Amino acid sequence: MDSKIWFPFSCDNHSDINIFCFHHAGGSASNYKEWVRKCTQVNMYSVELPGKATRRSEEPILNIEEVSVKIAQAISQISINKKVVLFGHSMGAAIAFEVAHYLETNTHTQLQFLVAVSRQAPHCQGKDKYHSAMPDQNLIEELYRLGGTPPLLLENQEFLNFVIPSIKNDYILHESHCYKGQKLTTPIIAHFGEEDPDLSTADLRRWQEVTHHNFILQKFQGGHFFLYEIEDSYLQSLEDTIIQGSESVT
Numbered sequence: 001m002d003s004k005i006w007f008p009f010s011c012d013n014h015s016d017i018n019i020f021c022f023h024h025a026g027g028s029a030s031n032y033k034e035w036v037r038k039c040t041q042v043n044m045y046s047v048e049l050p051g052k053a054t055r056r057s058e059e060p061i062l063n064i065e066e067v068s069v070k071i072a073q074a075i076s077q078i079s080i081n082k083k084v085v086l087f088g089h090s091m092g093a094a095i096a097f098e099v100a101h102y103l104e105t106n107t108h109t110q111l112q113f114l115v116a117v118s119r120q121a122p123h124c125q126g127k128d129k130y131h132s133a134m135p136d137q138n139l140i141e142e143l144y145r146l147g148g149t150p151p152l153l154l155e156n157q158e159f160l161n162f163v164i165p166s167i168k169n170d171y172i173l174h175e176s177h178c179y180k181g182q183k184l185t186t187p188i189i190a191h192f193g194e195e196d197p198d199l200s201t202a203d204l205r206r207w208q209e210v211t212h213h214n215f216i217l218q219k220f221q222g223g224h225f226f227l228y229e230i231e232d233s234y235l236q237s238l239e240d241t242i243i244q245g246s247e248s249v250t
Contacts, residue, residue, distance in 0.1 A: 003074035007045040008054040009036045017042040017112065017246055019085040020075055020099075022092030024118070024225075025170035026143070026163070028053035031089075031228075038232070041239045042085070045078075047071060047092075051169060060169045064177045068098035075099065076107040083112045085242050089227060091174040093119035097210070101182045112246050114184065114211075115238070117191045118224050120199065121206035123179040127198040132171040136164050139171075145197065148225035187214040189241065193226030194219050 004010075007020070008029050019042050021032040029048035036044045049067060051060030061067040075084060084103070088096030093116040103109045120126055130142035140160065143149050153159050188211045190204040201219070208215035222229040 003077040005055065006047055006071060006074040007078075008048050009033045009046040010044065011036045011039055012043050013040055015042045016081075017083045017085060017242060018045060018075075018079050019043070019087055019242065020045045020047055020071075020096075022047050022086070022088040022096045022099075024090035024092055024148075025174055026149070026167040027089075027092075027170075034231070035235055038235060039239065041243055043082070047095075049173075052166065060166075060173070062169060062172045062176060064095060064098055064173055067173070068095055069102055071095070072099045072102040072107070076103065076109050079109055083110045083246055085113045085115065085246075086111070087115040087117070087238070088119070089117045090119050090224065091170060093117060094122060094174060094177045097122050097182075097184075098177070100184055100186055104185060111186045113187050113189055113242065115189045115191065115242075116207055117227060118193065118196060118199065120203040121210055122177065122182075123210065124203060124206050130171065132168055132175060136160075136168075139164065139167060143167075146224045148228070182210065184211045185213055186211060187216070187245070189216045189218065189245075191218050191220060191227070193222040193224060193229075195221075195223040196226075198224070 009032060023031045029046040030053055032046035036046055048054050050058040086096040086100050096114055100111060100114045103111050130138050140154055143154055188207045190207045192199050192204050204217050220226045220230065227234050
């Protein structure tokens, strides 16, 4: 399989840094399509999972370890002589962590940072109110609670019929994550919105327990989806952090 199928939206700014973005449950690579367009300082790639959007015709992979290996191999193939940053939002942070561990232990990829956003550390219990075994109505209520989806769409049955199966698959994928004591040698940056109903500073600080390297915690205005609420300023801050941090990482 061509490794590029994993990255339908990308930009090559002739930088020596590649950043790979992993979306939340219910999202797709298109969540970062505008980021790819606006990004100017690094090369940005938006990750598409099998069964999602541009890969809708494919069978989804519902095991996080399995899909992470495939993504890591694709990243390694297109990142020769490049520095790599992994960015994951919510469910995407769990996938990014697994990808980071595989890259560290099985490849020569120059991993610079893992940026974990809006998710507790991999060895901590989540506070989701929804589980994939629950009825669809519980999922709809969870989507209302977290925000990020316009209420008018959640009241549209045709829309729900279309998206619910894909979102449930994402929850199944996320629930398959099992922490096995892995620790990275890569620095971790954790970001969260101060109004996120499911996270606290203490939750985020525990990311420092899964790396032997440096840890940075940053809080932003907004909720679980703060990165889209303050998109332009956040993207600029993210790029600056990556550029400055990559210059100082040895």
